[in-house]
Amino acid sequence: MKNQFYYQIYKKLLKAYGPQGWWPLLHLPQKYHCGQFDLPKTRNELFEIYLGAILTQNTTWRQAEIALNNLFPLTGFAPENLLALDENRLKEAIIPARYANQKSNYLQTAARFFIDLKERAPSRTEILKVKGIGNETADCILLYAYHQLEFVIDAYTYRIFSHLGLNDTHNYLTMKQLFEDNLPQHVPLYQEYHALIVRHGSLHYSKRPYGKKDSTLGFYRRSFK
DNA sequence: AGCCAGGCTACCG
DNA sequence: CGGTAGCATGGC
DSSP: OOOTHHHHHHHHHHHHHOOOOOSOOTTSSSSSOTTOOSOOOSHHHHHHHHHHHHHTTTSOHHHHHHHHHHHHHHHTTOHHHHHHSOHHHHHHHHGGGSOHHHHHHHHHHHHHHHHHHTTOOOOHHHHHTSTTOOHHHHHHIIIIITOOOOOOOOHHHHHHHHHTTSOOOOOHHHHHHHHHHHSOOOHHHHHHHHHHHHHHHHHHOOHHHHHOTTOSOGGGGOOOO
């Protein structure tokens, strides 16, 4: 028996914000492709999702996007070109996304991994072995790039759903299981839901006001209704 | 002027 | 396991 709360929250968020069009791909006519779930279409678009997922770790999408825009003229988002790129130029390009020393290595490792796959989709266990790809990044890649039924958990998911009294854990896999057990098994829904959580979370669950007892900005603590 | 973003690895007890 | 230091930019 499913706990319908998870699905109901999804429907409310969708009604409030509309479709989010994730994962954003920068060189489409509109990078947020609302309602279109058959992307990515090309090999380089597929790899672009790896790049974006790593670059946006602990960083705003805005800054990850700057790094991607720097990377595109240098590589066209082809993994082979990324590997051929001089390491210092790679680092320089991704400085806006923070941790350039770490992330440059992560991107190179991911590129080698991607090439070795030879157009095959990786398993979750397999992709988690790549250094720099942890639970959330893995699930983002699997869900948005490969259309695999993997629910993505992020910091906002913990904040929102613990605030709603729907979970007391801070364990990634426990949280993921909870969503997957209680939602329709539908890839576009998984894709849309995580995007909506990020949208809602970034608007109302920013850590700063949410964590402050004395905030005069009462609405930050407001739960979604 | 601080505080914090669409985390991950490594290492601690 | 759970907890956390370190990573080292730019916007708000």
